[in-house]
Amino acid sequence: MSEHLRVTRDGAVVHVVFDRPERHNAFTKAMYAGLRDLCSDLRADAEARVVVLRGAGGRAFAAGNEISDFVDADAPAYEAWIRSMLQGLAELPQVTVAAIDGVCVGGGLAVATHCDLRVATAHSRFGYPIARTLGNALSASVVYRCAAVFGESLTREMLLTSRLTTAVRAYAVGALLAVVDDAAALDAELETLVAGLLQASPVTIRATKQQLLARARVAEAAPADDEERLREVYTGADFAEGVRAFVAKVEPTFRG
Template identity: 70%
Template sequence: MTDLLIERRDGVLDITFNRPERRNAFTRAMYGELRQLWIDTAADRSVRVVVLRGAGGKAFAAGNEISDFVGNEDVVQYEDWIRGMLDGLFRLPQVTVAAVDGVCVGGGLAVATSCDLRVATAGSRFGYPIARTLGNALSSPVLYRCAAVFGESLTREMLLASRLVDADRAHAVGAVLSVLSDRDALDAEVETLVAGILQASPATLRTTKQQLAARARLTEVAPPEEEALLHEVYGGPDFAEGVRAFLAKEKPAFGAT
């Protein structure tokens, strides 16, 4: 079994995150494969649409595989490497669609907000509950991308109150195009969406994406002090406690600082 299922059909690249037993949490190997896949896909004019899904019906993707952080000499550098994968996805010339069925949190939400379009089943939920789980922090570009998609108010709720946003609220702010009753309805909606994209002018779609990417480069840049700030967070006691507690399946006991 592969952790990424990749299928090519006329004009469409279908990608399924295939770790349902771990709610499709991303491993280092998956990130590496996705990084290369975006490089190859960007140069492939036969692909017009990229669709991303999660296997199992419980999650699109539930963040990173936390064990990958153990023994990692520089977690900030690892997160920066992951952000390069997200940037590659965001800058693809093809239209990208996240078909969300279930939990979409952490790294899964970072991937979904790097896509152009999102559709979801009614039971799907979105968020970054990291203040209650790992005690880490998002990089500014990932945070800004979430705010661009969900709005600042819901982004603050996700991060500061550790609350998950349901599909209806996400739809109300335009973060998802439509909310479907179940997986079959979701798949049907994706096919309708894909069919419409395949009929559209490739020149219009590519140009629009280039224009929006240029705007994002101006508004989603990390501040100069960010690396030092993230090193302080990832090297601090809260993150160490968060990783320990997660792997031990315990509730973390974060400090007051």
């Protein structure tokens, strides 16, 4: 596992903590690789029943990806590699719960929407502000998953206006199971939620997840030209400008 990915176990419950609070828990390639390996191990783990994912520090679940990883790699291929990890997370036989306390954007939101359930503190915010920050684009399947969780209208708003949405609004559209006041209340909510999940029939949980996964595979399949579209974006002038501005900590000037 990555040094920034802490995994512990309490009986049938696996706890995963993204531990890069100084960078708002932004995902590195090593963190994604650790998640990928964990999902591979959990697929064959009949004893694990619930997986809880959360960010360290109380300021963020995860704030996107480490930009240098995109610059140093074939960006569309890296996107495809991340997408396969997200698919592995969605396909886990265990019930996955994203416990969100703070900012949940970019790659963090992608991970959260590929979990089965989400709970959050009231100060949490959600979105994909990439149109005003990096000038890149999401894989189609990630957009479709966001629309499945948040609804198409709110997904359009998050992506087209770069606005972050509140936990209260996310709860109103059904994207969150619960909104609580603070971190202590989040822990209490998780304790109650996990206890209920452990009492549920594993047969029912397994069958339900398989049914929903079959539906998602059809609804979230990327179009045939999606990789070509992403390659055009990542090799274009706007993404280069977004990276330059991000590194320089200035506002980008996108020209299209």
